[in-house]
Amino acid sequence: MSERFDVAIIGSGVGGSMIAHRLAPTGASILVLERGERLVREDRNWDPEAVYANACYKAEEQWYDAQDQPFRPGQFYYVGGNTKVFGTTMFRFRREDFAELAHEGGLSPAWPISYDDLEPYYAEAERLFGVHGEAGRDPTEPGRSGPYPHAPVRHDPGIAEVEKRLQGLGLKPFPLPTSVQYHEGGACIACDTCDGFPCKVDGKGEAEVCLLDPALKNGNVSLRTGVHVDRLVTDASGRRIIAAEYSSDAGAGRIEADLFVLSAGAINSAALLLRSANGTHADGLANSSGMVGRCYMNHNCSAVMALKPFQRSHVHFQKTLSLNDFYFGDGHDHAYPLGNIQLLGKIKEPMLRDSLWFLPRPGRDWLAGHSVDWYVMSEDLPDPESRVTVRPDGGIRLSWRRTNTQAHQRLVARTKKMLRAAGFPIVVSKAFSKETPSHQCGTVCFGDDPSSSALDPFCKAHDHDNLYVVDAGFFPSSAAVNPALTVAAQALRAGEQIARVELTRTSHHG
Ligand SMILES: Cc1cc2nc3c(=O)[nH]c(=O)nc-3n(C[C@H](O)[C@H](O)[C@H](O)COP(=O)(O)OP(=O)(O)OC[C@H]3O[C@@H](n4cnc5c(N)ncnc54)[C@H](O)[C@@H]3O)c2cc1C
Structure with missing residues (x-):
């Protein structure tokens, strides 16, 4: 059985939900196909034992690395995608991130669009996401047409003290831009289980709450959950996508549409395009450039715990401070970009169990109870050999080649x-592994030249007349702030283009 819609959107994360939100007022019939279900609001949403030690919300999926070793990736397949558990940091890329930039590990390429x-x-x-922040404090901030929608979330007293100390060192810490609904009418209670946890009270500014649910209030937008899109089918010419074939517990199905928007996340979108290879497109859809699946990037990230042995940490909502003093380099010591420093969600003992298994539990409890926790992020550069490929059994192989690691x-x-200079005598760090592809991007990159990119600057496939890809796969570079x-x-920009150009052809206006 086949059903027909004007627009089929695959994936309900940031990209897919933004397209649904933008196109809802056009009146076009829109179906969002999502492999996951709605994440249930329940007590264990905020239970670190359940969320970290038992990984109860993490996808039950196995991927393989370049050496064919299996691993369980930190993927979260729910309505709203990875934003159900995200840390709510909402940075704009820097103006310079859109231009070519020399790094210690090589060149970060220019984008086909500017800031x-x-x-x-x-x-x-x-x-739309209700971001809190304060313009004018971040020394690398690009120009803005207006202030942040909401004032910054106030620091806990312990963090206010750290901010003062950092300022005393001549640095320019600034309020971390964050999309929590910690403002009038919002449900956020600024608790200590945000980054990495689902929100039990819908207090995060995330894709399901801010974009998809409002879009679904329009009768022309519908959502189907528990459907895994296995393949996109083209017409005989190969130019048009005619259907998305899916599997679900209720059986297989087929959705036909005038326009397809793929937003399954950078890794799954590349895998779906590769799995959809056919007689006309033997190397996969949108892939005449050979770039689909290539240039996989994920930031180089480390968690850093700063400890004062004689002072317990009483921080609740910890994600309120950031520094970009070293984003473009370290003054005279180092000329190349280094990256961003921001506070992490409060680390709790169960989060340390995997990496500090050798420490007795009281040791881990002590660490978590005395630390201020930071997230340190540097740019990963595009390398064509850093790849997503599909194994003969259809599974995903992620061969990540980290770059720019010295930086x-x-x-x-x-x-x-x-x-240490700010008063923390003990500071320890741990790098994030390949099993945490949180900031995945780059696998279906956009550009002006069809021979070196898969998508045009509006994220439309060069090779197809009715396919857009709007998840983080389009990034030509990863910058060093959250994606x-x-x-x-960009999904909003692509949505506007779809409403203006594509849907007017089928008589919908928006
Ligand atoms: C723990 C964690 C913390 C993070 N914190 C931050 C942060 O603070 N700030 C920030 O900017 N970013 C953060 N990120 C990253 C951020 O969540 C992603 O960049 C963002 O969600 C990407 O949106 P997307 O639309 O590209 O993909 P996703 O959010 O991954 O959405 C893809 C959707 O497609 C669905 N899907 C996949 N395959 C199929 C298929 N075959 N058929 C049907 N549906 C499919 C998935 O279930 C999912 O809902 C974090 C990520 C994680 C995991």
Whole structure:
């Protein structure tokens, strides 16, 4: 049985939900196909034992690395995608991130659009997600057309003290932009289980709450959960996508549509395009450039715990402070970009069990009880051999080749030095592994040239007349700040283009 819609959207994360939100007022019939279900609001949402030690919300999926070793990736397949558990940091990329930039590990390529092209969409995306922040404090901040929608979330007293100490060192810490609904009418209670946890009270500014649910209030938008899209089917010419074939517990199905928007996440979107290879497109859809699945990037990230042995940490909502003093380098010591430093959600003992298994539990309890926790992030550069491929059994192989690692090591060392100078005698760090593809991007990159990119600057496939890909796969470079707001802004821009150009052809206006 086949059903027909004007627009079929695959995936309900930031990209897919933003497209549904933007196209809802056009009146077009829109179906969102999501492999996951709605994440249930329940007590264990905030239970670190359940969420971390038992990984109860993590996908039960196995991927393979370049050496064919299986691993369980940190993927969260729910309505709202990975934003159900995200840390709510909502950064704009820096103006310079859109241009070619020399790094210690190589070149970060230019984007086919500029910061100014995306600025109005950043502003609208911040409004939709309800971002808190303070313009004018971040020394690397690009120009803005207006203030943040909400004032920054106030620091807990312990963090206010850290901020003062960092300022005393001549640094410029600033309020971390964050999309929690900690404002009038919002449900957030600024608790200590945000980053990495689902929100039991819908207090996060995330894709399901801010975009998809409002879109579904329009009768023309519908959502189908528990459907895994296995393949996209083209017409005989190969130019048009005619159907998405899916499997579900209720059986297989087929959705036909005039327009398809793929937003399954950078890794799954690349895998789906590769799995959809056919007689006309033997190497996969949208892939005449050979770029689909290539240039997989994920930031180089480390967690850094700063400890005062004689002072317990009483921080609740910890994600309120960030530094970009070393984003473009370390003054005279180092000329190349190093990256961003931001507070992490409060680390709790169960989160340390995997990496500090050798420490007795009281040791881990002590660490978590005395630390201020940071997230240190450096740019990963595009390498064509860093790839997503599909195994003969249809499974995903993720061969991540990390790049620019010296820059990250320098940033971690610089952060430790800074924190020791700010009064924390003990500072320890741990790098995030390949099993945490949280900031995955780059696998279906956009560009002006069809021979070196899969998508055009509006995220439409060069090779197809009716296919857009709007998840983080379109990034030509990863920058060194969190990706979700940039996915949101470009999806909004692509949605506007779809409403203006594609849907007017089928008589819908928006
Ligand atoms: C723990 C964690 C913390 C994070 N914190 C931050 C943060 O603080 N700030 C930030 O900017 N970013 C953060 N991120 C990253 C952020 O969540 C992602 O960048 C963002 O969600 C990407 O949006 P997307 O639309 O590209 O993909 P996703 O959010 O991954 O959405 C893809 C959707 O497609 C669905 N899907 C996949 N395959 C199929 C298929 N074959 N058929 C049907 N449906 C499919 C998935 O279930 C999912 O719902 C975090 C991520 C994690 C995991």
